[in-house]
Amino acid sequence: MSAVTLNNIAKRFGTFTAVHKSSLEIAEGAFVTLLGPSGCGKTTNLRMIAGLLDPTEGEILIGGKRVNDVPIHKRNLGLVFQNYALFPHKTVAENVAFGLKYRDVPAGEIPKRVQDALDLVQLPNVGERYPKELSGGQQQRIALARAIVIEPDVLLLDEPLSALDANLREDMRVELKRIQERIGVTTVFVTHDQSEALAMSDQIVVMSEGRVEQVGEPEEVYNTPASEFVANFLGASNIIAADCIERSSDSVALEAPIFGKLAIPVWKAPNLKSEGKAKLVVRAEKLLLAAPDAPAGDAVSVPAKVETVDYQGQAVRYFVRAGDTQLQAINMIDEHPYAAGSDVSLQLRPQDCAALPG
């Protein structure tokens, strides 16, 4: 049985549709990420599961029970916000104990449960302090402790890492995943950060403009994007209009400008059902720059000119021009990056490409 089921739900505010009719099943214990740019409806979905918004149509089931008419305080959910939302007038221990007061927990047991939760988030000694005495990362750990101490049926995380510094964010990402795996709670995580989604999720729901674009495991969503939007949102991609000229049981042959004929494994083009118009998806990190006369092996090699160099330390992002098409490539740096204006060859292995219907 799924922990959370969204059954044909939609949310409209007046004439504006925040979430178009869609369904979603979230398995017990799964870590599911709603991923998309701001305004895509991911937070609206989360707030409907939480009971902070009523769906305009459809049903929400938690643990198999319809909860449309159950108010938020009776849903037994853990909720963590971007800006922590700790109670500033209560100590850390009082914050964590807050939810236990409304449950059948014997008063004598509360301090122990609070301490266990603080141990779990690795802040065992801050119980007496007030939230403002803690750093942002610490406050978010306390918010997490407060949400999980009540043993919620579902943990809902609304961009919990977005307010943290870049370095701290990556530490917290690992930490959050560790805690989630440890307690095994079904988790719905909302983020606009593709690397968080790829690193943490069992399943990613990519959303755009109130519609679900794709649901799948991180590798699946990354390797075989179901739409142009997904291809561009998870990493940078070059989308090139092409023609599907041949389909066999194990490969699809595309005729694309610049690169010519490419035979793509059929699993990388699951939605391309017929010959005719198609789109070639070339991930920026799969497009390699090499010296003009470098051997290409099994890759296709085409001449190009570097236009812009965006140096990033361990990697570099190039904008190159091949014929009259501009492409972007993200390559690891081997000694020095190519300078703007250099003549290079672009190498692309057909098996690294994906294809979409045109």
Add this chain to the structure above:
Amino acid sequence: MAASSGSLGWNLVRVWTLLVYIFMFLPIAVVVLLSFNASQFGAFPMTGFSFRWFVELAQNEAILRAFRTSIVLGLMTALISTTLGVLASLALVRYRVPGANMISTLLIAPILVPEVVLAVALLLFLNFLQINKSFTLLLAGHVIFTLPFVILVVQARLVSIKRDVEEAAMSLGASPRQTFFQITLPLMLPAVLAGALFAFTISFDDITGTLFWKPGGVETVPTQIFAMLRNSISPEINALGTVMIVMTVGLPLLGIAIARRLSSKSGA
């Protein structure tokens, strides 16, 4: 170039500033000083230091009655204004009320209307309804023009309390009512207290509206002083002035101190 802090210009600015302060505060200082004068003429030179006028004040039945009236009126005004103000602010900030802007403007309007106009208008309105003046109507009048202050202070605070905090409390199992008493009210308490204090001091201090609205025979401290001044300037009035100053300046200072303590504890 720029004048250094020791230059003539800056010294003139200093002297000028000092003069402005003297102009503003000397009369008050004189009243306070003369209230301790032993002489029975409320004027310089002082003939000796004495609490005589305070003692007489404490034995003056009319003044004591006025004091009681003022304090009861002030406390009731504060209580009613604060309750109404908090409820109105909650509705305007937390819920979608049709015509919220309009309602907000109307509630704040009594500050913008000159008090005399408001006083006369209310009086004419009561005449039109053929209702006689009474203490209840005096109280209603005070509530009308203290309410905007409460609403302004409480609303400002309420806007700064994030909705997330309340949503977090509800997700943890607190009902909307429990959330209000556990989270929202404690967080806006400094503003509620400040609003109540404003309402009390404004009511305690008011003379214009009170003169129009008070029923016959009822005097508040300011109207009592006003009545006494018509006869003579007794040193008792200086003593009364001193008491008023202590109350209207001291109470808000006390209130601010309490609010500071509360908010430093809550860290908000």
